[in-house]
Amino acid sequence: MMYVRASLLAILLVVSVGVSGQSLAELEKQKNALNERINNATSLLSQYSKERTLNSKNVSVLNRQISDRERLIQVYNEEIRLLESDIADLNHEITGNERKLSDLKAQYSKLITEAFKNKKRYNELSFFFGAESFNEAYRRYVMLKEYNKFRHHQGVLIQQKTEELNQANRLLQVKLQTQNNALNSLRAQHNRLVDDKQKISRNIQSLQQKESTLRKRLRQEKKALKKLEDTIVRLIAEMRNESTEPSDFHLSKGQLAWPVRNGVVISQFGEHQHPVLKYVKVKNNGVDIQSSSDREARVVFSGTVSRVVPIPGYNKAVLVRHGRFLTVYANIDNVSVKPGENVTKNSVIGTIYNGGGENSGVLHFEIWEESVKLNPELWLVK
Template structure:
């Protein structure tokens, strides 16, 4: 293989490598930027909610939960900044390696070109070229020598172009390296600021926990009320699900269908499949908010040795917020549960979504609702500056984690 072909293959390999790495880096940068913006937005909203809560002047568990949510978001932001720093370190190393390669390649190209110029200078006369052709032993050899002279001239021109292109690539890589170093510096500065804020918030949380521990009896009473309300809600949901399954089976039996599970009409099955296909893409039950109590069992944030269980998630939002449907469906029930406020349950084929803590409801049983349709006004606890929505998702009699179903805002 000629030096020219080898050089071309080498350049192609570099271009492919650059294209792949640039494409990957662009995706990584975009993903990290999007994640950072989401977390910064969440921190900003939590600060807004905390300011509302602190108007009450008396420390509450709700304030601690919001503070904890902000700390988690801040930690996530620092983690994203760390990932971005690693990406910039890799980019700097890659650019440094490519600059070294291009400098070496440029040196070789210049060296080869210098030799060609010297050779052309030594054999500069056209007479020597003609004699070189006519000195051939045969016509075939003369033809080959003529082609060689033409190829040599073309190669000289291509080498000159390659030198210019390599110089341009080198200049671009040096610019990219400088830019990456500047951006890395900015990220380091931002990360340090976020770490300082996190340290302050952690101290604030520890102080809040100690202060609330002095209200142990009050917190236990509040927890007992919440658990009693959650049990009433769960019984109401289970009764509705059982009634709907019984009615669906009776209707299916009349139609000659004796299948087990949750019998569905073709329309209900289509809706159920559509709901399942949108897992992770469903909208939030409020326009904006932060999750302050997550699904499943977890330790109480203040009371030592006490484990709380949440059948859904609690989202803290702004005063006067409206609850909205997360998907198309039909209202199965509108109920009043002491401690949960007014509750709306919406059937989506085999799935059921439940929305609690409303003071006013806009829908009634049997209504067809669409995605993001307003369901009701959320309760604003007087004196606590607290507005939450409680969301549950069920499949048959199985409770699901709503966080896996709604998209990350």
Template sequence: MKLLRLALTIIFLGLYSFSFSQTRAELERRKAQLNKDIEMINSSLQKTSTDKKVTLKELNALKAQIRLREEKIKTINSEVRLLDVEINQNVNNIRSLQNQLDQLKKDYAAMIRFAQKNQGAYSKLMYVFAAQDFNQAYKRLKYLQQFSEYRIKQAKYIDETQNALKGKVNSLNKNKNEKSNLLVDQQKEKKVLDQAEDKQSKVVKSLTSQERKLRQDLSQKQRAAAQLDRAIRAAIEREIALAKKKAEEEARAAAAKARAEGKEAPATTSTSRTSVLAATPEAAKLSAGFVSNRGKLPWPVANGVITESYGTQKIGNITKDNNGWTIRTNTSASVRAVFEGTVSRIVEIAGKNVVMIRHGEFFTIYQNLKSISVSAGQKVTTKQTIGTVGSDEDGVSEIHFELWKGMETQNPGSWLAN
């Protein structure tokens, strides 16, 4: 029973370490991605900071940098907490293994003393022949065999326990070194974060002092956003009208066929203006697939950092509304469809190319494309390249992405993969 309990303990320790390594690996991957994003935003920030004139793009880049560093610090804290749990567990495991090793050695020593003590009194052969009958002699012989096998097993488990103990001690030392390195990294990130927050305060103060100029810049952006909003709504209205016309034609055709066959015409169901977008089996399937992938849709670019989030943004005393995400990415990065669908419209708004893709009753919008590799009416697949992102005069590459359900905007954060 002791040997079985020991074997189960060693197996459990192995499985426990494996589960921890999986979680640690996920955190390490997330931290590596954050480092990559921070490096990209830092490079972009250097471009927007070359001019002495403070700009909104510099402020947005600083906000993104701060958010990424805060997330990295949280990731480091999660790693430290995991290591603390693992360190405590390893300490307990070492104590448990040491106690078991001491007990195994004590039991083994007792067996050796017993064997030495009784070796001179009579030999194994005499012990067997001294039996009263053949049955007892056989049992004594089996006992001697089992006693010998048990001694061998005890020696084997002592060796295995010593190796397990040594492994846990090494793991503990490794955990302590990793924790020490993480704490150093954490302090470094906090210092850089403080510097970034201080710089952000200065930029906000500078922009606020130039409120008139800031309002002009934001007003220009809002006009472009309003123009995009009108174009999107007009395109969706057109899609609704076409879908409604098609549904009505199909209903009339079904009714005419029923009358010709002497049957009762199928009942027509009333649908809302936007739900008619999913009236056909193909559109309904696309809509259902889009919904089932909520939170798992790929980003419109392979690598990128959000510089403007969905909703109302506040800069000093000025507020700005955003119907989607503005994502900063690499120069000439490929822009891809986040889900299968049909290219509904391609337009140019405020000098920027815009692609609109329909996914049943959902629409995705991709603004600021330098080149476009699809055409209106073309069917696209998930992650298919639809063009490349454009850059401004400072070399900053950003794509504006929006997601609509019918006539209502959606927060991309609820739909795209985290």
């Protein structure tokens, strides 16, 4: 039977598998989430292309898309590994069933042959009348009845084993087809990954020619982020004396709604390499999310609007209190809430700035626990 060997996969397994112990259903869920993020990134890149826009956002979106494709390849690799294991088990089961079915058929054939020979020698009546006593005749009757019952049971077993074998073969064909589809998808993702890396190389080369402009922009961003951080720290100090409602926010790690309907994280939490400038590190107290559809900013969890403050370089920032936690939504243009207002999960708090430039359509989002900055990507639902 057809069996795709691991050696045929070696060319494609370009990224080591980092997932383990997961079911095919869990892997399918991951694939769907990754494909959605990749599609969002593709939509943004198409939009940038139409606008003839080339800036560090292109590189950031491409970087994120490359990261998601690499992760998707890992998931496909794990899926193929699980399928190979399933196929091996099925092949083993089929071989065992074929052997058992062959033995059953041989036994049944022997029974039929013996029955035919005995029928030629005497019929059932002569078999009974040939007994020397009633007890012997009865024993012969019981023996013949058990013999016929055993023969019928062997026939039923053959039918059952045949059906088990057919079911296993049908399942094997489904697994092989699924594996073949995964292999084709893996090849396609690998080709797209290569294409993405070529694009990012071209974009970086073009942007590096504008290094002075990029460095100026970076200084402005650092200044704006420092202003935002100072404002948040000051407000947190002010809010310590304010009474707050208890919140279950702490139970929602990994389950928070996203602050935009569709978007791509273009700048991650913490310190990391600048997407274009060599030897330059950037620090982010939250995440920057490029919205890929509507521009509405939404609350990730129910709470109370604590402050609405202007931040140079980030338009306005809305701070929402959730017990001892605080969520920050910056680069809001038209704010639709006011301090003291209770808001619910997914309620709109304003629209993201969309007036042109690298900050256009980008929501800056932070999570604080008292005075401690948290990584939003660990809290948002995957």
